[in-house]
Amino acid sequence: MKLYLNSKKMDNYKKSNKLTLSNKIKAKTKKQYKNIIAKNKITENDLQSLTNMICNDFKVNTINVIFTGTQIKKQNSIVKGYCKVQKNIKVIKPLHIKVFKYTSTRKKVIATKTAVNTILLHEIVHYLDYSLFNLSKSIHTAGFYKRITALKNMLNF
Numbered sequence: 001m002k003l004y005l006n007s008k009k010m011d012n013y014k015k016s017n018k019l020t021l022s023n024k025i026k027a028k029t030k031k032q033y034k035n036i037i038a039k040n041k042i043t044e045n046d047l048q049s050l051t052n053m054i055c056n057d058f059k060v061n062t063i064n065v066i067f068t069g070t071q072i073k074k075q076n077s078i079v080k081g082y083c084k085v086q087k088n089i090k091v092i093k094p095l096h097i098k099v100f101k102y103t104s105t106r107k108k109v110i111a112t113k114t115a116v117n118t119i120l121l122h123e124i125v126h127y128l129d130y131s132l133f134n135l136s137k138s139i140h141t142a143g144f145y146k147r148i149t150a151l152k153n154m155l156n157f
Ligand SMILES: [Zn+2]
Pocket: 122, 126, 140
């Protein structure tokens, strides 16, 4: 049983490491990304509209974005956001992506670029791991970080 679980984990790890995102981002999504990134103050609507457009481009269900709360300080890291989905046998039900609005230390509203590039895109790639690639768990492999960079590049060109 344990061996089975370990091999399943290994399988998920290998898959996560190998998967690549092909470019599906449309011109209007890139335009929206540029508009949002240029804003002084980012809103939940901005994050939601960009997320909806990216989900539509990849032909996956949209996921709610919540922009509120304070980042959580842990021993060696700061939790800046997360992605929640519900998994049944074969079906992934998107719950929400959370982007914490305030920094843990100075309680300031996070910068627009941090909200979008550092947090939102990271959580969207977690969501795509589930919804597009059907991974049983979305983990931080080298491949995962390559997918974030790829998505950033798609939006920037
Ligand atoms: Zn993550």
